[in-house]
Amino acid sequence: MLAQIGDRIVLEGTHLNDARRTGLIVAVAHADGSPPYEVRWLDTGRTTFIFPGPEARIEHREPAGEASEPSP
Structure with missing residues (x-):
């Protein structure tokens, strides 16, 4: 798993009723x-260090100027 500053990390719950964290x-x-x-959690604003496990995935940010164009 590789990431860059500005990417989002999503942790899926591993137990019943666990919330997804982004x-x-x-x-x-x-x-x-x-x-x-080092991750700033969107739900609390708290910053922590993590070593992501198998329940984690990275959502890479789009490089500046490469945002998709809206369809007509």
Whole structure:
């Protein structure tokens, strides 16, 4: 799993009734984008370091100027 600053990380619940959590990656520890990541959680605003597990996925941000055009 590789990420960059500005990507979102989504953690799916692993138990019944666990909520999905989404955070913004604000720092990466390694130049190649490997964990751990410093994440600001959107639900609390709190910042933590995490080593993501199998329940995590990265949503890469679109590079500036490459946003998709609306369909006519």
